[in-house]
Amino acid sequence: MEKKYADLRAGLALLGLCLLAYFWLIPAQIKVKEDVAIGPEFFPRLLVICCGICAAGVAFEGAMGLKKEGKLKLSTFRNPANRVNYKSYGKHALLLASALAYLFVMPYTGFVIASVVFLTFLLMFFGHSKIGWCFLLSVIYVAAIYFIFTIAFKISFPKGPLGF
């Protein structure tokens, strides 16, 4: 049942996104070319329509499945056990947010410093407990990556006040 409900939810959400895309995103982002048969907006519109149809189909299948089980009722939607448990994704959100912060900080502190700090944080986040050990491993690993990529592959990383 949960799977059918999830399908219904996902289908509707995707359908909503497609509608948003078609009526707001595409007109906002693509300048329609007037005098041509197939302009830049043709393909995106077509794709959004197809995606919307598939999404509706997924939602429909979910709804039909629920109906077969006799669960297509308002009480199913109201049931808190069927809600998405956003709290359980706190760790994931934190991981992504910390990664974005790392990228934001990098142009100011330079690649090496930002990476050492971030990696130390990550090691602790993923289960280690000895911060000193994490820091040491970070320094070694980041240094190795830095040298391999800058010397062998001639990639230049963002530089901070210390020059690296």
Add this chain to the structure above:
Amino acid sequence: MDILLETALQFVSIQVLLGIVAGVIAGIIGGGLPGISPSMTIALLLPISLYLPTPVAIGLMMGAYQGAMFGGSISAILINTPGTASAAATTIDGYQMALKGQSGKALKMALYASCTGGVIGTIILLAMAKPLSTIALKFGPPEYFGLMLLSLALIAGISGKSLLKGLASACIGLLLATVGMDPIYGTRRFTFRNINLSDGIQTLSVFIGVFALTELLSQLSQGRSALYKKADPLAVVDNKLSFKEYWSQRVNLVVSSIIGALIGVLPGIGGSTACFVSYAEAQRRSKHPEKFGTGVLEGVAAPEAANNAVAGGALVPLLTLGIPGDVVTAILVGALITHGIKPGPLLFIEDIGSVYTVYIAMFLAVIALLFVGQLGIPVFAKIVKLRKATLLPMILIICVVGTYASRGNLFDVVLMILFGAVGFTMNKNKFPIPPLIIAFVIGSQLETSLRQSLILSDYNISIFFTRPISLVLMIVSVVFCFFMVRRNRKLANKTTIVINDSGEKEEE
């Protein structure tokens, strides 16, 4: 004949052989590091090759090419991160095999498949260069569109149980491919006035985000103590690859190699398309297609054979017409020119010795790959022995560095993180990811070829049906689509017992 012998003798020298081995090693490392593409690796070797004698230089480049095409599979299998765009399909089953404790087996299959693909690709190059290039020239925009349509049709097969979800994923992939400049009019689409999106979403941002980062996020669900556990030594179940297992793949390997070589022959299409088409085709041919994606040998053998065969194929237009068949051969042109070899229609007539040099270098490169790879695999496989709590953070850093390395742009890394979230959401809602990937890869060529064809035909659709090759491709696409949808229906009607998230048994 004398020229052939003369050229062959040039290769009987320590310097040349060392050059080839060095190239293979450089290629494997470059290919294995996510973000360092095969073209980057060869571009880096270019300045060095200028000072070397011609056979050594060409050996170096060929070794790097073949090495990189294998190297990508190493990180694909071990850390779910395609090391090169051509290893994206290998990631799907390769990583699953590693999770089952079969990383050594997967790596060995990848190596042997790569070598087999390299050999068959070179044989095709040798035997059929001229006729192939004539046929390749007949491929204009309508034919390219037909080919892309065929690739799309194969998606129907890799959609898993829900065709609708697979199609939705594919649509999303195609939409992602439209981000950037319109190919015909140059209009900006979905760029949010951000100059970094003018050329579209970078392939690596999507690949690394949707494979590696998504996996990272999924692993996070396990909790800190689970991740901190030492890797179970008993977890390494099966690291050997028997000859019987290799031999069981023979048809798969040959077909995939041919697919790879043929795709390589067409200018503008290369490893990333070939690996998916061969993967999807292997699944279509397989007696147990539903097992693809859970960690089957075919799923590793097919793309790896294909991407190494692409090298041989891409050299066909290069040597016969002077037109590179893919991004990597495009860089090779520069290298060849500086050594006094002028790739063009007159090459076979004026300088057949150089052509033989390339052929022999390719063969030797494949052999060198076999040896170097064998030595390297036990080393690479040790990575799985690390604790997840140590391995996963290190992977994240490599993902960041790799995504950054391709364009030197932090924005691409931000997108990579975004796609990690997208992939994670898709997984949770059971939307299959491979259709998104393949649609994204072929999306821009699909739309471009369609619109180019329509410009040429003054918006008359019949152009696709009046040209013979295009018509054949269209018909085959429809036929494939039909059969795969039918098989998909049969699969969907089979119910399976599955343990769902809360630990209860449920019917699916």
Add this chain to the structure above:
Amino acid sequence: MTRKNLAVCLALLALVPATLFAAPNFPAKPVEVIVGFAAGGGTHLAAELLSPEASKFLGQPIQVTCKPGAGGAIGATAVATARADGYTLLYATMSLPISLYMDSVDFSENDFVGVALASNVAPLMAVKADAPFSNAKEMKAWIAANPGKFSWSHPGVGSTLHVLGANMLFAMEVTKQVKEVPFKGTNEGISAVLGGHVTAVSSFPASVLEQVRAGKMKIIGVSSPVRIAELPNAPTFIEQGYNAILTSTRGVFAPKKTPKDVLAALDVAFGKIIQSPDFQKRAITLGEPAVYANAAEFDKMYREQCVMIKALLKEIGLTK
């Protein structure tokens, strides 16, 4: 000490910080040259030609970094916003003025100052060898007699070859009668022509040299004031009576605020690099002609190009 002596001492002391802050022998560390195009491509290889002599004439090595995207605009933006201390330079082609007017970019014409001209390539229009016309006049007549059949390819909207190709067709006054088909690169365009799918391609000489030599393609005209050395038998458009003489320049730029003495040092150094016999030899093997213009001349060229391109794009209809 007397008041006068004290004043003199203070004045001398004041000069000390001034000398300390003056550019302490530039360059003191490697100089980064940013290329706005993909690694391994023509522009990147042309930029790499500068590397080997750099240490000798500049005193420090050059590090070529590729920041591809938006037709060179991403690389240009990176240099426009970099610290103007002479350690970050741009290697750009005519795509720089083009992107200023065809594109919405975050930099303006005045954000850069020219340092040295390194290369100047002439574009041309090539067709398959068996095409029913062999020069510009015949081509124009054929287009008039066969409306809607002529198609030409270029490597993408906004690219140098797109603008220069459009310019050639504009000079021939056939713009409205031809079909424009963008491809992902010159090579795909050339195979399309060889395969008979597209009639003509706008390309630089290096890409079609071998095809012409093998007799598979022929040149309708070259956009250049005089005939080019690599193809002495190919007529120019101007000698056929059509005013298409624009060529594509490539050179080094520095951010506008770079101090004058740093610019002078760069001017001298690049002058030596580009005019050195080794550089010229390497350039010729890559199909690049050997040209040079110093900072003052190149900067003037750049300004003139900006004005000209702005008008040209409007005239041939690529911008409003």
